[in-house]
Amino acid sequence: MRELTSWLSGGGATGSFPYSAVLAEFHRAGKHFVEKEVLALLDQARTRLTAREPHARLLGDFLDVALDKWDGRYDYRSYLALRLLRLPGGDDATVGSDADRSAARRDTDRLLVRLVADALAFELTAAAGATDLLPERRPSRDVAAKRHRLGVRAVAPALARLGIAATVPDPAAATPDELRAVAADAEPDADLILRLSMLPVHVSHDEYLFIRVLQSYECLFARIAEELRATIAALATGHAGRAADRLAYARGSLTAAGPLFSLLATMQPEAFRTFREYTTGASAIQSRSYKLMESLCRTPEGSRLDSAAYRQVPEVRDLVHAGQPSIDDAYRTAVRDGLLAAPDGERVEREMRSFAAAVLQWRRTHHRLATRMLGPRPGTGYTEGTPYLAAVRSIPVFTSVAGETRPPSPTESTGGSPE
Numbered sequence: 001m002r003e004l005t006s007w008l009s010g011g012g013a014t015g016s017f018p019y020s021a022v023l024a025e026f027h028r029a030g031k032h033f034v035e036k037e038v039l040a041l042l043d044q045a046r047t048r049l050t051a052r053e054p055h056a057r058l059l060g061d062f063l064d065v066a067l068d069k070w071d072g073r074y075d076y077r078s079y080l081a082l083r084l085l086r087l088p089g090g091d092d093a094t095v096g097s098d099a100d101r102s103a104a105r106r107d108t109d110r111l112l113v114r115l116v117a118d119a120l121a122f123e124l125t126a127a128a129g130a131t132d133l134l135p136e137r138r139p140s141r142d143v144a145a146k147r148h149r150l151g152v153r154a155v156a157p158a159l160a161r162l163g164i165a166a167t168v169p170d171p172a173a174a175t176p177d178e179l180r181a182v183a184a185d186a187e188p189d190a191d192l193i194l195r196l197s198m199l200p201v202h203v204s205h206d207e208y209l210f211i212r213v214l215q216s217y218e219c220l221f222a223r224i225a226e227e228l229r230a231t232i233a234a235l236a237t238g239h240a241g242r243a244a245d246r247l248a249y250a251r252g253s254l255t256a257a258g259p260l261f262s263l264l265a266t267m268q269p270e271a272f273r274t275f276r277e278y279t280t281g282a283s284a285i286q287s288r289s290y291k292l293m294e295s296l297c298r299t300p301e302g303s304r305l306d307s308a309a310y311r312q313v314p315e316v317r318d319l320v321h322a323g324q325p326s327i328d329d330a331y332r333t334a335v336r337d338g339l340l341a342a343p344d345g346e347r348v349e350r351e352m353r354s355f356a357a358a359v360l361q362w363r364r365t366h367h368r369l370a371t372r373m374l375g376p377r378p379g380t381g382y383t384e385g386t387p388y389l390a391a392v393r394s395i396p397v398f399t400s401v402a403g404e405t406r407p408p409s410p411t412e413s414t415g416g417s418p419e
């Protein structure tokens, strides 16, 4: 790779790293097939990095994502470039005052909209024949139009909060450029980060959508985990109204994103089965944010904590072992201490039931989607696949409030359309 060799021989300043050329090389064949010589040069670039250089963190994070297979560290987080995306709750997260909370929620809204807008821009550009990126199994124009509709619907509440109505006459038909304008980020590297976070393993068109939808859910789970932490803090100090508000926001975020699953259900199963040949070892069973969300609701029982589900997220397992508080426990304690007076106390209980219903719905839809795409094949996270999902989908979200769970009806285990 000429650009990389001359960058290395020219001193390798982080600010002038040939990102575009490297991305083009990865996109040409897919991350799984990048030539060893290119990976060796990137590895050399990484050894030169020192933390003091400007942009060193960005370049270091990118190289770790690009070299995950080379290093033998490839997993769900590196596949989705989660470290690059700076998700809610990361190092820079702001929690505390009302202003901090609003700013943190806006950051999440912006990231979510930008991820979805980018996916839709790719769909529409490809449908117009204006890109040769990931050329295999292009979907029809109708499918691209459907994806556009569903994508905009999935981010509609975030767009409303970001004030789209003030600039776009018909938000439901907003173009990807309009979405990007509403969610513009002041962070100077935001656009570059988004480009760097797209490293498909293969050249199937639909992998672009798959990656962006997973990243969008990661962004939401991370936001929800923050809201759940704040719910626990509010319950512990007897602020029932605040606890109910935070839980309601978490539930709204999860429910509103439902069309993301419908969007992913438009993926062509054959395309999915082709690129997943190269994603073995990367499974959402390794999602920290999802397990945080689960364990902040209720401390998982020993058998779940000792299962592959938690062994694959050791950081979260450690947090639970170290006594991470949960909403379930905080609620019980608040009831025992008489901190949940009506009417706010009843609202907390109602919101807990609604949040639990939203999580159970998410699991049911996920199971249906997985059944459609995967059939009887095993998962990439070394489980037997959908039988695992069928077994975990009715794990109670809370046990301190009665009547939250609804057992899945017999028809729900037969698969079908997630829409």
Ligand code: HEM
Pocket (backbone or CB within 6 Å): 213, 214, 217, 218, 264, 272, 283, 284, 285, 286, 287, 290, 309, 366, 369, 370, 371, 373, 374, 378, 379, 380, 381, 382, 383, 384, 385, 386, 388, 389, 392
């Ligand atoms: C084509 C679409 C999808 C298929 C076929 C699928 C399949 C699976 C399978 C088979 C598992 C079990 C673990 C394994 O062996 O890999 C799993 C777990 C999981 N998936 Fe998906 N999935 C899909 C989409 C998604 C999406 C969009 C998300 C959102 C982040 C997601 C989140 C999860 C989570 C959080 C788990 C772990 C659940 C637990 O341990 O309780 N999946 N998925």
